[in-house]
Structure formats: structure tokens, C-alpha cells
Amino acid sequence: MTSTEKIHSADPAGLKILKYPHPLLAEVCTPVEEHQDSALASLARRMMELMAQAKGVGLAAPQVGVTVRMFIANPTGQEADFRVYVNPKIVAAEDPVEGEEGCLSFPGIYCKIKRFNVATIEATDLAGQVFRQEGRDILARVFQHELDHLDGRLLTDRMGALAKLAHRRSLKELQLQYSGELS
Template identity: 45%
Template sequence: MAVRTIITEGDPRLRQKAIRIRVVDEEVRQLARDLWDTVRAARGLGLAAPQIGVLRRIIVVAIPPDYVEEGDPGVELTLINPEIVRASGRQVGLEGCLSIPGWYGEVPRSMHVTVKALDLDGREVRVKGSGLLARVLQHEIDHLEGILFVDRIEDRSTLRYIPDEEEETAEAATGT
């Protein structure tokens, strides 16, 4: 198990574009395992490699079962070189980020997205997501472009700090 340190706002790597992965090899698979160990330890909904200081284009999405509503199966995705190829609709919702601990704000996102990526076997996959899944995918892909959720906030008055003990009860907040 390799839980990596999550870097925080102010670290210049969070503002850099990640490099495309050319070959899915054991090094990339180990990076994916490290991302999974780290996101689980942090109890986040997603994590991008730049958040652990690695400027490579890989993300994990970890939406637990029953997170949105009872009976939801949950989602676990590892996506390499993800690209949004289709987006539609609009939603505005509360977001947070493991790299900006304690801060949350209302962020507009597309309601539906289709993402093209590679899986851990190097095969092309397409993932369609709506609602929370669409939000998490967009948030994590933004990290690969050096964009943080605070950059997307339209109404800065919605940005607020919620101390650790209150974070778990912050309704609909995504810690990605």
C-alpha cells in the first residue's frame, strides 16, 4: 500500500498541465494503485495524478455505493488520458478538493459528459456520466489541465471554509 502525500494549493505542480501517457505499463499501473490507496485513505471521490505531484494524465473516480441515493451501486474508474468528448446540460453544485482542504464553493458544470480514455490494459473506453459522476469527471480532468475548482466558481460569495469536524456533514459537498 502506497498512500502518497496530496499536495495543496500553492504547489506549482497543481497549475501545470499533465503529460499524456504513451504506454500503459507497470509504472502506470503502480501509479494507479497509489492513486487508489491515496483517495481511499483521504476518503475522496476522485483524485488526479497531479494532486500527488505526478504530472501524468491519469485519474481515479471513487463514488461509494449509496452515496447519492440508496441502491446506487457506486462507481470505481481508472482513466488514462481522459478527454471530454461530449458535454451537455448544466448543473451548479457544491464542490471541494483534497488539494484545497476545508474550502467549498458552488461550481457550474455540465450535467452530462462522455469521456474517452484508456483503461489499465491500454484499451480505449468511453464513460458516460450524469449528475455527480459528470461533476467528478470534470473536476478531475480539470486537474490534468492545471485548473482548480476555485477557478470555475462564478459567484465568489459561495466560497466558504468548513472546518474538519463539519466537513463530513457538508451536504452534497464533493471532496475530489
């Protein structure tokens, strides 16, 4: 499926946040080809709703089952700070730091992950304009976390062996919940 087909076949109202170990979360996402697409804007609006309900600061399209290269972020929860990033890439990063990180696809799990404390992203907005933004602290972390999602990389791919051991029970519960939803 092309990215346009993926975006157009999704029904925004029916979307929900997928939890680990849903297989779509492990996919490498396809670049968005069509900008200024009203279906892309509807998808972003729906993701904003879901992210706000879940009290998240970032949400990637594959987390709602649409495997295209787009994510949204809102590090403050203020309406004005909400932003959409289409086909994002990090063009500069510095100052690696370890920090606590969670993920809406891993409810209840927080672990220490090393990320750059400053990261500059280049992306396209919903109007088709390319922009650059420098993120610091939490926003830089959100950029790197959401970009990981677009490449199918999850917290479980970033956590060390000790963290995996520490969270083994919660991870097992998520796996059981997922297989329960299938049956």
C-alpha cells in the same frame, strides 16, 4: 521529462496528496505514452489508497505530484466502481447545472460551480483499451473536475469573486501552511 520518466521516477509509497497552492497543481499535464505499464498501475493503486483514506470520489495524478494525464474515480466508494482514466477527454456534455464541489487539494472548502450534468468521457484503461463512459450527476462532475486538474485548473480558477471572498480566510490558511512546509 517524458510522462514515462515522470511515472517511473515516482515512489508510490512516498506519495501524498498535495494541497493548494503547490505549484505542480497548476501545471498542464503530459499525455501518458506507455500503456500497460506496471509503474502506471502501481501509481493508480497508490492513488486509490490515498483517495480512500481522504474519503474522496476522484483524484488526479498531479494531485500526488505526478503531472501526467491520468485520474481515478470512485463515485460510490464500492470497490467495483473504482476506475482509472488514462489520457481522458470529454466527447459529449449537456445540461449545465450548478452544484456544490470540493477538492482534496482544498480541504474544508466547498463552493458552487457550474458543470454539465451529463458528460461522456473517452479514455484508456490500464490494459491499454480505449473505452467510453457516460457519467451523470456526481460522476459527470468528477470527470470535469479531474480533467480540469490535468490542465492545471483548480477550484480557485472556477469560483466566482464572491466565493473567493467568502473563502479568503481558508485559502490564506492553505497558503500559510504551504509556505510553512517550505521553510
